[in-house]
Amino acid sequence: DHRNGEPADETELAIDGALRPTSLAEFVGQQKVRGQLQLLLDAARIQQRSPDHILLSGPPGLGKTTLAMIVAHESGRPLRLSSGPAIQHAGDLAALLSSLTPGEVLFIDEVHRMARAAEEMLYLAMEDFRIDIMVGKGAGATSIPLDLAPFTLVGATTRSGLLPNPLRDRFGFTAHLEYYDPAELEQVIERSAVMLGVTLPSAARGEIARRSRGTPRIANRLLRRVRDYVIVHGGAEGEADIATVGAALDLYDVDAIGLDRLDRSVLEALVRRFRGGPVGLNTLAVTVGEESETIESVVEPYLVRIGFMGRTPRGRIATPEAYAHLRIPHAEDALR
Ligand code: ADP
Numbered sequence: 001d002h003r004n005g006e007p008a009d010e011t012e013l014a015i016d017g018a019l020r021p022t023s024l025a026e027f028v029g030q031q032k033v034r035g036q037l038q039l040l041l042d043a044a045r046i047q048q049r050s051p052d053h054i055l056l057s058g059p060p061g062l063g064k065t066t067l068a069m070i071v072a073h074e075s076g077r078p079l080r081l082s083s084g085p086a087i088q089h090a091g092d093l094a095a096l097l098s099s100l101t102p103g104e105v106l107f108i109d110e111v112h113r114m115a116r117a118a119e120e121m122l123y124l125a126m127e128d129f130r131i132d133i134m135v136g137k138g139a140g141a142t143s144i145p146l147d148l149a150p151f152t153l154v155g156a157t158t159r160s161g162l163l164p165n166p167l168r169d170r171f172g173f174t175a176h177l178e179y180y181d182p183a184e185l186e187q188v189i190e191r192s193a194v195m196l197g198v199t200l201p202s203a204a205r206g207e208i209a210r211r212s213r214g215t216p217r218i219a220n221r222l223l224r225r226v227r228d229y230v231i232v233h234g235g236a237e238g239e240a241d242i243a244t245v246g247a248a249l250d251l252y253d254v255d256a257i258g259l260d261r262l263d264r265s266v267l268e269a270l271v272r273r274f275r276g277g278p279v280g281l282n283t284l285a286v287t288v289g290e291e292s293e294t295i296e297s298v299v300e301p302y303l304v305r306i307g308f309m310g311r312t313p314r315g316r317i318a319t320p321e322a323y324a325h326l327r328i329p330h331a332e333d334a335l336r
Helices: 010-018 031-047 064-074 090-098 116-128 165-169 182-196 202-210 216-233 242-251 261-273 281-288 292-305 320-326 331-335
Strands: 054-057 079-083 105-109 130-135 142-147 152-157 173-176 309-312 315-318
Touching: 031 064, 031 173, 054 064, 064 079, 064 105, 064 152, 090 116, 090 130, 116 130, 116 165, 182 202, 182 216, 202 216, 202 242, 216 242, 261 281, 261 292, 261 315, 261 320, 281 292, 281 315, 292 309
Parallel strands: 054 152, 054 173, 079 105, 105 152
Antiparallel strands: 130 142, 309 315
């Protein structure tokens, strides 16, 4: 779903790929995580072994897939890409694991959405590079042990809270990716603008950065829309000034602080339908016609982070800042 920072289609996926940094040095921001990963990779290289399993958590578009690719690239190992929803049976995972070449990096996106039986098979695989394959049914069923080539699992999840503890414990290193600040997003945009051939004065970069919801994937996408706008409407030597940026992004319903249509409809439902809450997540999701998983992993973390939404034991609430942004008088203000 393109609204939540995921690639919209194959073309965007390809462009996402073209804009991906291939080394830790080129990866913008997340300084702490970068340092930790660097040490992990260096130690593995010195000892000539596979790096430990790595778990990356955080909202979509913050660089989890990119980091998995960098881990493979920097350690000179092949990379295999898979995802939790594609692993619906233990057999799917057995086939995948037994086909890995020695030292391969296996990336499993949305690792929290794997089938339960596969999850249990993964515990043993991660720990001992071994799986037990069940053959037959009922009383005649037996398990056949199978040795695997050593591999490095890089798991990604938007919801680390949904991972069972035994799985989480088997990752040697866990990193939580944070939203990027505008200065970091400006760096991402500067780099991508060169690759896309767009000329952007610093003020225009800042404007895109402010509207990118703290997310590099969104920054890159907005930059492409600005590029389109310049191609169609022209500009002084194909340069996108701040007014061009504003016009292009307004056209795509990205507001002055980067909230998109879904962010705003969640806030408006919270404020208008539920008088600011508290309201349960599922009720809120139904009201705006979206999956509660999307609300919880994509919309809510950003609204909480910018202080527009709060979580209480009784449900979600809108803060006075949310009312102010929507220009809706706050009940307490009205009483004053
Ligand atoms: P995720 O897997 O977390 O959803 P991706 O790794 O697919 O996110 O990143 C989405 C896009 O954002 C990619 O095109 C990538 O190039 C860009 N990107 C993400 N993080 C960074 C970063 N730290 N520096 C530069 N580009 C980034």
